[in-house]
Amino acid sequence: MANYTHDLIVIGAGSGGLGAAGFGGAIGLQVALIDKTSTDYGGECLNSGCVPSKALLHVAAQFAGAREATRFGLKIEGKADFGRVMAYIRERQxxxxxxxxxxxxxxxxxxxxxxxxxxxxxxREVTVNGRKLTAPRIILATGSRPRHLEVPGAEAVTQYDNERLFWELDELPDHLVVVGGGPNACEMAQAFRRLGSKVTLLNRGERLLQNDPPAAAAVLEQRLLAEGVDIRHHTEVSRFTDAHTAMLTRGGLAEGSLGFSHLAVAIGRHVRTSGLGLELAGVHVKDGKIITDEYYRTTNPAIFTVGDAYGREMFSHGAEKHNTELWTNLLSPVDRKHKLNNFSWVTFTDPEVATFGLTPQQLVARGTEYETVEQSLEHDDRAVAADYREGVLILYLSRPAFGSGKVLGGTLVAPAAGEMIQELLLLHQLDLDYDKLTNKIYPYPVGSRINQKPARDRAQQRLLSKWTKKALQLAYRLQNR
Incomplete structure (x- = not known):
C-alpha cells in the first residue's frame, strides 16, 4: 500500500458501497467502508426503498386477494391495522x-x-471522526435524496417521501394524495388503496410510467382505476393553503382545491453533493450532479462514483451494474465503458410492468431498424385461468435479411412479469435469435409460455407459405408411400 492507510476507501454503505467494498474485501484488499450511522448500513434500499416498499406491497396483496375472494362467498370487513403492517415491514428489514x-x-x-x-x-484523503485515511482509489457511493414540492405553503405540509414514509408514518391515511406518475408513485398508490385508504394520484404528465410503452402503462392505469385510485393527469399542486389543502392546476389552468389527510411525494431524486468536501478533492459538480465520465471517474481520476451518486440508473441493480463495470476497470488495463444495452427495471404493482433492453427511443437514436411485436394475453391459457387477460407482451426485434431477428428489448405486463422476462433478457444479452424459443417445451401452463407465442406464430407464418407447404407435402408423400 506504499504510504496509504488502505487499498480502497468507500464512502456510503448502501447498494453501491456494499458491492464495491465487498468485492474489494473478498479479494483480500484492505478496504475502509464508511457511513454515518450503523443503521445507515444497507442504504436506501434496505431502510426506505426496495425492501420496505416490497414488504408493504406484499401485505397489500393479501388484502386485495381477500377482496377478490368475496366473489366466491368470503365475507370481510375493515381496514388494515397499520401498526401491525409496519411491524411486519420492520421484521423483514x-x-x-x-x-x-x-x-x-x-x-x-x-x-x-x-x-x-x-x-x-x-x-486521495478522507477524514472521519478526526482520523485521516488515504488510499490510491476512493469510491463515492453517497446516494441520493428525494425531491420535495417547492410551492407556496409547502413549509406547512408534511411531505412523506419514501424515507419519511417508512420511519415516521404511524397511521393508515384516511385520504392519501400521491404526487408523481412513476413506479414509486404507482406502487404506493395501489398499496395504500388496497390497505383501505382513499387515494388520489396527481400526475403532471399525460400518462403513467413515461419510461415504459404507452400500452403497458394503460393496462396498469386501468387496474388502478378499477381498484378505486383517483388518477388525475396534467395536474400539479400550485400551492398549499394549509397543512391539509392543496390548490391544483390542470393543463396550466386553475382546477380548484383538494383536501387530504396525508401527502406522499414521488417526483424523483437529487444526487447528494453537499457536505462531502468534493471541492477539497478536486471533484466538480454541475447541474446538481457529480461530474463523472463513462468509466465512472470524477474530475479527480483517483475518485469514482457508483450507484445513485453516478446520477444515472437510480436502482439497486443499477449499482450492481456500475460495480461490475468499475471493478473490471480497476483490475484490467482495458477500460469498460458504461453502456445500457442490457438494463431492465420492474414496477412491482399488480400487474407488474417489466421492461428490458433497448427502448424505441434508444433504437431510433442509434439508427437501428426494428419491428414491434405486440402479443395480447387475452387468449393465453394461464392468463385466462388466473384472470389477467388484460396483460400484454411488447417486443422489439431486429430486421435481419434471414432468420427471426434478435431480441432488442421489450416490456411485459402480467403478474410476476419481472420473473417472466428473464429468459428474454438472457436472449438479448447473449445476442441470440428470438426463434431459439420456438421449440422450447414449457411445463403447461406456466405463464412464461407467452414469451414463445410470437416466435411460434412467426415460424408458422414462414412454414405455411404457399411454396413451403408444397415442399412439405411432397416430402411427406415421398417419405410415406
Missing amino acids: DIIRERESPDYLQREYGLECIVGEAMLTGR
Whole structure:
C-alpha cells in the first residue's frame, strides 16, 4: 500500500458501497467502508426503498386477494391495522439487516467498517471522526435524496417521501394524495388503496410510467382505476393553503382545491453533493450532479462514483451494474465503458410492468431498424385461468435479411412479469435469435409460455407459405408411400 492507510476507501454503505467494498474485501484488499450511522448500513434500499416498499406491497396483496375472494362467498370487513403492517415491514428489514451490518461485513469480508461523517480532505484523503485515511482509489457511493414540492405553503405540509414514509408514518391515511406518475408513485398508490385508504394520484404528465410503452402503462392505469385510485393527469399542486389543502392546476389552468389527510411525494431524486468536501478533492459538480465520465471517474481520476451518486440508473441493480463495470476497470488495463444495452427495471404493482433492453427511443437514436411485436394475453391459457387477460407482451426485434431477428428489448405486463422476462433478457444479452424459443417445451401452463407465442406464430407464418407447404407435402408423400 506504499504510504496509504488502505487499498480502497468507500464512502456510503448502501447498494453501491456494499458491492464495491465487498468485492474489494473478498479479494483480500484492505478496504475502509464508511457511513454515518450503523443503521445507515444497507442504504436506501434496505431502510426506505426496495425492501420496505416490497414488504408493504406484499401485505397489500393479501388484502386485495381477500377482496377478490368475496366473489366466491368470503365475507370481510375493515381496514388494515397499520401498526401491525409496519411491524411486519420492520421484521423483514431486520432479517436482511443481519447480513448488512458493520459487524457482519467486518467478519465476513474483512472490511474496516467505520461509523461517522466522512469528508474528502485531499485528492486521495478522507477524514472521519478526526482520523485521516488515504488510499490510491476512493469510491463515492453517497446516494441520493428525494425531491420535495417547492410551492407556496409547502413549509406547512408534511411531505412523506419514501424515507419519511417508512420511519415516521404511524397511521393508515384516511385520504392519501400521491404526487408523481412513476413506479414509486404507482406502487404506493395501489398499496395504500388496497390497505383501505382513499387515494388520489396527481400526475403532471399525460400518462403513467413515461419510461415504459404507452400500452403497458394503460393496462396498469386501468387496474388502478378499477381498484378505486383517483388518477388525475396534467395536474400539479400550485400551492398549499394549509397543512391539509392543496390548490391544483390542470393543463396550466386553475382546477380548484383538494383536501387530504396525508401527502406522499414521488417526483424523483437529487444526487447528494453537499457536505462531502468534493471541492477539497478536486471533484466538480454541475447541474446538481457529480461530474463523472463513462468509466465512472470524477474530475479527480483517483475518485469514482457508483450507484445513485453516478446520477444515472437510480436502482439497486443499477449499482450492481456500475460495480461490475468499475471493478473490471480497476483490475484490467482495458477500460469498460458504461453502456445500457442490457438494463431492465420492474414496477412491482399488480400487474407488474417489466421492461428490458433497448427502448424505441434508444433504437431510433442509434439508427437501428426494428419491428414491434405486440402479443395480447387475452387468449393465453394461464392468463385466462388466473384472470389477467388484460396483460400484454411488447417486443422489439431486429430486421435481419434471414432468420427471426434478435431480441432488442421489450416490456411485459402480467403478474410476476419481472420473473417472466428473464429468459428474454438472457436472449438479448447473449445476442441470440428470438426463434431459439420456438421449440422450447414449457411445463403447461406456466405463464412464461407467452414469451414463445410470437416466435411460434412467426415460424408458422414462414412454414405455411404457399411454396413451403408444397415442399412439405411432397416430402411427406415421398417419405410415406
